[in-house]
Amino acid sequence: MSSSKTECQFAVRFKGKSALVCGAGGGIGLATANQLLATGIDVALADIKDQPADIANGPGQATYYQGDLSDEAFVSQLAADVAAAQGGIDYLVNTTGVLWFDRDRSVLEMDMDTWDQVFQINLKSFALSVRHVAAHMRARGGGAMVHIASIDALRGDGKPQDAYGAAKAGVIRLSKSLAIQLAPDAIRSNTILPGPVRSPMQARWADDPEALAALSAHIPLGRVGSTEDIAGACLFLLSDAAAFITGTELIVDGGCTARP
Ligand SMILES: NC(=O)c1ccc[n+]([C@@H]2O[C@H](COP(=O)([O-])OP(=O)(O)OC[C@H]3O[C@@H](n4cnc5c(N)ncnc54)[C@H](O)[C@@H]3O)[C@@H](O)[C@H]2O)c1
Incomplete structure (x- = not known):
């Protein structure tokens, strides 16, 4: 195979497409939206926060939608507005999430209202975006979605955030089910499981600096992840380079889960 053919085969292709990134006011979501904008596609960014100042200036067109992504009325209107403004929706990224160390603890002792809120934001919001975006992807003849879970979904913890971990495990199962349900429509669904990533959530x-150095020493690659690390994996799974990948998980953790 010639090198030019190899380049062509593995090129990350998005041209002429439209994306919706949920949770895009934050670290991983904003980095993903900015990398998608850099490929030239139009990107809708949705988040409950005020619009961040550092949205990339194209070449794709960025539009910011502020609201609660666990509210079905907002999500339904969002999907319709984005599809109308961008001529459809080809890509969906779900990064919305909260990690409440102060309140999300062992299920043996935590307030179950907190449990419900975490599930609303970290799992139900993903289900809602898929519910309202899938029809727009079908209308385009296919699409791809990536859901951000966590390596926390894979293991137990003596000092847990039980609602967070259980909701993230639910994301993995939901994505697999969606992959099967939506495969006949040429829509792919995959999950990324990040390890520790430097973002506002992990302030x-x-x-x-001391905590950062101690954590980095535990990671085989010797550093915590950047939001760009996760965004890069996300673009790969969305792109045509991953055309035969659906219903699976990509761990992006610098080797954390590989070590004993
Ligand atoms: N940072 C890490 O170490 C890490 C590790 C594993 C998984 N993750 C996951 O990655 C995703 C992105 O996290 P991040 O690190 O970029 O953190 P982040 O806090 O910067 O991003 C999360 C975003 O979700 C938004 N959000 C929360 N509730 C919302 C709601 N009801 N409606 C709309 N938006 C809402 C927040 O405003 C925020 O912008 C999360 O799902 C998180 O659980 C992060």
Whole structure:
């Protein structure tokens, strides 16, 4: 095979497409939206936060939608508005999430209202976006979605965030089910399981040099992840380079889960 053919085969292709990134006001979501904009496609960014200042300036067109992604009325209107504004929706990224160390604890002792809220935001919001975006992908003849879970879904913990971990495990199962249900429509669904990533969610260690160094020493690649690391994996799974990948998980953790 010639090198030019190899380049062509593995090129990441998005041209002329439209994406919706949920949870795009934050670290991983914003980095993913910015990398998608850099490929030239139009990107709708949705989040409950005010619009961030550092949305990339094209070449794709960015539009920011502010609202609660666990509210079905907002999500339904969002999907319709994005499809109308961008001529359809080809790609969906679900990164919306909360990690409440102060309140999300062992299920043996935590307030179950917190459990419900975490599930609403970390799992139901993903289900809602898929419910309202799938028809727009079908209308385009196919599409791809990536859902951000966590390596926390794979193991137990003596000092847990039980709602967070259980909701993230639910994301993995939901994505597999969607992959089967939507395969006949040429829509792919995959999950990324990040390890520790320096983002606003992890301010408790990300902004503390000692804690950051201690955590980095535990990671085989010797550092915590960046939001760009996760965004890059996300673009791969969305792109045509991953055309035969659906219903699976990609662990992006610098080797954390590989070590004993
Ligand atoms: N940072 C890490 O170490 C790490 C590790 C594993 C998984 N993750 C997952 O990656 C995803 C992105 O996290 P991040 O690290 O970029 O953190 P982040 O806090 O920067 O991003 C999460 C975003 O979700 C938004 N959000 C929360 N509730 C919402 C709601 N009801 N409606 C709309 N938007 C809402 C927040 O405003 C925020 O912008 C999350 O699902 C998180 O669980 C992060």
